[in-house]
Amino acid sequence: MTSAARKETILRIIVNEYVAKAVPVASETIASSYNLKVSPATIRNDMARLEEEGYITRPHRSAGSIPTDRGYRCYVGLIRQGIELPTSEQSFIYKVFHEPEREIEQWLKLAAMLLARSVHNMAIVTIPRAPRCRFKHLDLVALQDFVALLILVLYQARIKQQILSFTKKVTQDELATVANKLNAAYAGMTVPEITSGDLELSDEEEQVTRCIVDRMAAEDKKGFGKPYLEGLHLMLSQPEFARSFTIINILELIEQEDWLGKVFSREPGRGETEVIIGEENAEEALQDLSLVLSRYGIPDKASGIVGVLGPKRMDYTRTISSVNYLSSLLSKSVVEYI
Numbered sequence: 068m069t070s071a072a073r074k075e076t077i078l079r080i081i082v083n084e085y086v087a088k089a090v091p092v093a094s095e096t097i098a099s100s101y102n103l104k105v106s107p108a109t110i111r112n113d114m115a116r117l118e119e120e121g122y123i124t125r126p127h128r129s130a131g132s133i134p135t136d137r138g139y140r141c142y143v144g145l146i147r148q149g150i151e152l153p154t155s156e157q158s159f160i161y162k163v164f165h166e167p168e169r170e171i172e173q174w175l176k177l178a179a180m181l182l183a184r185s186v187h188n189m190a191i192v193t194i195p196r197a198p199r200c201r202f203k204h205l206d207l208v209a210l211q212d213f214v215a216l217l218i219l220v221l222y223q224a225r226i227k228q229q230i231l232s233f234t235k236k237v238t239q240d241e242l243a244t245v246a247n248k249l250n251a252a253y254a255g256m257t258v259p260e261i262t263s264g265d266l267e268l269s270d271e272e273e274q275v276t277r278c279i280v281d282r283m284a285a286e287d288k289k290g291f292g293k294p295y296l297e298g299l300h301l302m303l304s305q306p307e308f309a310r311s312f313t314i315i316n317i318l319e320l321i322e323q324e325d326w327l328g329k330v331f332s333r334e335p336g337r338g339e340t341e342v343i344i345g346e347e348n349a350e351e352a353l354q355d356l357s358l359v360l361s362r363y364g365i366p367d368k369a370s371g372i373v374g375v376l377g378p379k380r381m382d383y384t385r386t387i388s389s390v391n392y393l394s395s396l397l398s399k400s401v402v403e404y405i
Contacts, residue, residue, distance in 0.1 A: 082142045089306045091131030136345035152388045174400045175295050183298025185389045188377030192295045195364045195371040199257040200286045207242035227282045258283045291327040307378040316352035359386045363397040
């Protein structure tokens with residue numbers, strides 16, 4: 068075994084031992100538990116080199132070593148090719164996942180539950196949605212002489228409401244006429260399609276159209292559908308979360324409506340699993356954690372995110388393979404749903 072290959076092996080051992088036991092790994096442990104066919108002094112020298120290169124660190128001078136963010140990143144690069152869940156677990160998940168008469172929301176909740184239990188961390192599954200929302204239906208309800216309630220229905224069961232104030236009195240019959248005209252003109256359209264049209268509009272129709280466009284544009288900016296979260300208690304029961312302020316920061320973040328959009332600088336491509344480790348996270352509250360996520364669904368039609376949030380000391384092999392498998396099952400479910 069070359070020196071470079073041996074250092075990779077030692078790094079793997081340190082990560083695996085630390086993931087399993089949550090205590091720093093000493094060179095004596097590696098020498099006595101693993102047959103690397105080299106002396107303890109050589110192992111100590113290799114660990115010293117790994118520390119110099121920034122892959123491991125020691126919490127205290129007399130302590131063993133733990134991986135750094137760079138060490139975890141290297142480890143993920145070493146193990147991520149060709150890893151799969153055991154066949155028996157795939158069969159179990161497949162059987163549970165394909166019980167008859169299951170709705171898409173039930174699929175998502177079930178996927179989150181199965182994933183959380185598989186990896187003992189918090190699972191995240193978002194509702195599949197199109198890249199741009201599409202207009203489905205509009206209702207206008209008179210509230211007072213100058214005031215109406217706009218009820219905007221978008222595809223994928225999204226409903227938005229807004230109060231409109233007009234500059235002149237409008238009756239319910241007039242509002243119905245406006246709604247009927249716009250329903251016929253905008254059916255199935257996205258924001259660019261609505262704004263690029265040359266439909267002749269009255270002042271009231273123009274005002275309603277602006278409101279429709281603004282609400283749809285705001286919805287498009289969200290980027291992610293509503294997330295289903297499972298296993299928060301599993302994640303927070305781990306040693307990394309003994310400090311209460313760490314828990315508070317995480318809870319404050321995930322209570323925000325569009326926290327996923329703030330966390331992910333970009334969505335992974337379909338079938339591509341992205342691993343975000345420690346300080347690679349844009350959000351400070353997550354810089355002691357890692358995220359493993361994948362996009363599922365049908366490109367350009369409807370897609371969502373499935374992933375795991377947990378400490379950097381997570382079982383990356385199991386987590387990546389679990390996310391990969393659930394992503395493939397959810398993609399097949401979306402095909403049936405669409």
